[in-house]
Amino acid sequence: MANATKPLANRLAVVFDFDDTLAPDSIDGFVASCGLDPDAFQRERVQPRVADGWNKMLATFYALVEESQRRDHHRDKITRERLVAYGRELAPFEGVPAMFERLRRRVRELTPEVEVEFYLLSSGIAEIARHNRVAGEFKVLWGCEFHYHDDGTIAFVKQFISHTEKTRYLYQIATGLDREEESGRPQAVYDEVPPEELHVPLTQVVYVGDGSSDVPCFAVLNAGGGVALGLYKGDKAQNWEPAKQVSAGERVANLAPVDFREGSELMRSLILAVEKICKQIALRQLSVDE
Numbered sequence: 001m002a003n004a005t006k007p008l009a010n011r012l013a014v015v016f017d018f019d020d021t022l023a024p025d026s027i028d029g030f031v032a033s034c035g036l037d038p039d040a041f042q043r044e045r046v047q048p049r050v051a052d053g054w055n056k057m058l059a060t061f062y063a064l065v066e067e068s069q070r071r072d073h074h075r076d077k078i079t080r081e082r083l084v085a086y087g088r089e090l091a092p093f094e095g096v097p098a099m100f101e102r103l104r105r106r107v108r109e110l111t112p113e114v115e116v117e118f119y120l121l122s123s124g125i126a127e128i129a130r131h132n133r134v135a136g137e138f139k140v141l142w143g144c145e146f147h148y149h150d151d152g153t154i155a156f157v158k159q160f161i162s163h164t165e166k167t168r169y170l171y172q173i174a175t176g177l178d179r180e181e182e183s184g185r186p187q188a189v190y191d192e193v194p195p196e197e198l199h200v201p202l203t204q205v206v207y208v209g210d211g212s213s214d215v216p217c218f219a220v221l222n223a224g225g226g227v228a229l230g231l232y233k234g235d236k237a238q239n240w241e242p243a244k245q246v247s248a249g250e251r252v253a254n255l256a257p258v259d260f261r262e263g264s265e266l267m268r269s270l271i272l273a274v275e276k277i278c279k280q281i282a283l284r285q286l287s288v289d290e
């Protein structure tokens with residue numbers, strides 16, 4: 001390889017948020033599946049704690065633990081089994097299950113030597129996503145994790161991914177998952193890694209998300225030269241919640257309705273993003289072959 005040309009990584013990564021991106025909000029859905037009204041749960045059990053300075057997700061998880069403790073019979077309690085069952089029955093949005101193969105196929109057609117990796121990065125409950133029918137598509141899936149009592153009931157949050165902390169996982173994808181393990185230092189993820197040692201440079205990463213929880217990731221990908229795609233529900237892009245608070249560095253390459261069916265604006269955007277990266281890699285390949 002000529003020293004003057006950029007290093008080559010034959011790999012691209014597409015990273016997805018989960019709730020309201022690939023499937024309907026799983027926390028609201030799970031709360032409803034426990035026989036509770038999600039709006040009342042938020043209003044009465046979560047919001048007062050947020051007003052008292054709690055992080056909203058931690059307040060939600062605490063309220064779930066509390067709810068489980070309140071219930072007398074084991075069959076009514078909130079258990080791992082219940083989360084798993086809910087994850088299995090939660091239907092992803094139409095077009096989502098077929099999307100992965102569509103993107104893989106496009107990459108194969110353009111650049112057969114390029115490998116596509118899919119990752120799931122959620123601030124929601126990992127147990128639900130892990131048992132969803134699309135879970136097998138992801139190389140790694142990250143989300144918040146519960147610790148369970150011996151009888152399977154939820155006890156405490158053992159792993160928490162805040163909105164800002166989501167970005168850490170983008171660096172982990174870029175630098176390679178083994179780096180932290182091999183070094184034994186959690187902060188290794190922020191080490192300056194020589195470009196030729198990157199698992200997948202941020203310029204070859206696409207991030208897809210729907211909400212304010214995704215804004216930090218949008219910012220990291222914009223700064224790193226990747227592609228950020230924003231999703232919105234319904235038909236009004238101008239009502240997109242994060243749009244009210246984002247700075248220029250946090251804007252997205254395109255904002256499309258949540259619709260993964262073939263030919264939709266979102267699928268076209270995803271395919272364009274993937275094609276752009278494939279062509280970028282093909283160009284680097286030419287320089288390597290010289």
Ligand SMILES: [Mg+2]
Nearest residue numbers: 017019020210
């Ligand atoms: Mg979301």
